[in-house]
Amino acid sequence: MDKVSIRVNGVVRTFIIDEAEGCVKPSETLVHTLRDRLNLTGTKIGCDHGACGNCTVILNGNPVASCMILTADCDGAEVTTIEGLENQDTGELSILQQAFVDNSAFQCGFCTPGIIMSAKALLDKNPNPTKDDIREALSGNYCRCISHYQVEIAIGDAIGRMKDLRAKGEA
Ligand code: FES
Ligand code: FES
Missing domain, CATH: 1.10.150.120 ([2Fe-2S]-binding domain)
Structure with missing residues (x-):
């Protein structure tokens, strides 16, 4: 089984990529991993097809539509979501x-x-x-x-x- 490790808002998360139940399927997109597995629901899904920008996160310094990125392709990546902008200790907004x-x-x-x-x-x-x-x-x-x-x-x-x-x- 393949594994991917992604640093999300400063915390490394590791997922197993497999068709088996509970694993991240090879076809799963980053927005679904963020929302459904990490409960980072600040990232929204509008079109789910790369057209609206609602799902934008920062991936390795660049803004990307996370509905167009496969989680399986993100090994070693740095991802920041809207939740990662506030002060992680105090909750103060950026x-x-x-x-x-x-x-x-x-x-x-x-x-x-x-x-x-x-x-x-x-x-x-x-x-x-x-x-x-x-x-x-x-x-x-x-x-x-x-x-x-x-x-x-x-x-x-x-x-x-x-x-x-x-x-x-x-x-
Ligand atoms: S949900 Fe519209 S671009 Fe991703
Ligand atoms: S879609 Fe309602 S504030 Fe932008």
Whole structure:
């Protein structure tokens, strides 16, 4: 039997890949492993076909649609989900998450974890993105409630807060 080990939000998880009951089937996608086996239900499933971005997580530093990634292909990978952004000891939200709350950057909230993960991946690589950079980074994330305007404001707010922290030497 094959095994895969994936570091999810800093914790290594090992799965056996097999058709047998209780094992991760070779056809199981990462989003189902995260949600159904690790109870990380912050990652949402919209289309389950790579079209909506609701299931976005960060895989080895890049935002990916986790419904399009086979868990069996993730051996040695580093995965961050929306649950991994908050302070793991205190539960305090990250600056980016808090900016979404403070700017009411969602309505139903279903698309929000995926949008935040796409934004997080962008800001990790480019702390000073332009508006076009942000729009490009979020181009695969669909929001049926049309919250995009507030989302851009929230990300701009988070960028400002992070800059302030860096100026104070706290980030
Ligand atoms: S659920 Fe994965 S892209 Fe829509
Ligand atoms: S806030 Fe409802 S889908 Fe985006």
